[in-house]
Amino acid sequence: MLRIGEGSDIHPLAFGHPLVIGGFVIADAKGARGHSDADCLTHAVIDALLGAAGLGDIGHHFPDDDDQWKGARSLDLLSMVGEKLHGLGFTIDNIDATVFLQAPNIKPIKSTIAQNIAEALGIQPFQVNIKAKTGEGIGPIGKLEAIEAHAVCLIEEPGSVELPPQKESRPRSISISLPMEEDSAPPQPPGGANPPEDSANDLTAT
Ligand SMILES: [Zn+2]
DSSP: OEEEEEEEEEEEEETTSOEEETTEEESSSOEEOOSSSOOHHHHHHHHHHHHHTTOOOHHHHSOTTOGGGTTOOHHHHHHHHHHHHHHTTOEEEEEEEEEEOSSSOOGGGHHHHHHHHHHHHTSOGGGEEEEEEOOTTOHHHHTTSEEEEEEEEEEEOTTOOOOOOOOOOOOSOOOOOOOOOGGGSOOOOTTOSSOHHHHHHHHHOO
16 A cells, blocks of 8 residues: 655754755755754655654654754664665655755755665655745745755555455435425436435435
């Protein structure tokens, strides 16, 4: 069975911090503040994968009050999550993510970022898609106060089997007790499953 997961993350931007996006370090930019390397995109991908596997969220696995993860390289955390899913028998089909950042323009590094994430997870770069958007100059993204990322993924559950076709159990008609004039009964669709007189009786039953 396919399972979908989604994740999102936001970090404040400030000078004096590195700006790390999908493991790529951008110098001379307002950086992201956080407990680890504040790699917003990678955190969103981690949450998407954990969510798809039903394993909670990043805060559960890597608490931000645990010194073990202080300054951690988020791609390493992503690798650990990938290994966890792999160990449980899950396979990753694809990841699609969007980075919201006013500046700098990350278009030239999108493919490198995708490769970094794919490599950390042991999948192929074509299974990872990275999109980039600005904040159009408004809000915390547009005013360079924050970086945000959203991610979705599809994974396959271990031991996936073809489910048998569902039996037709949907009732073909119901009786409802609404006092209605006979001539106000709704028109029946042509060729409907029920003869019009039966439906009229149902609708006028008290
Ligand atoms: Zn984060």
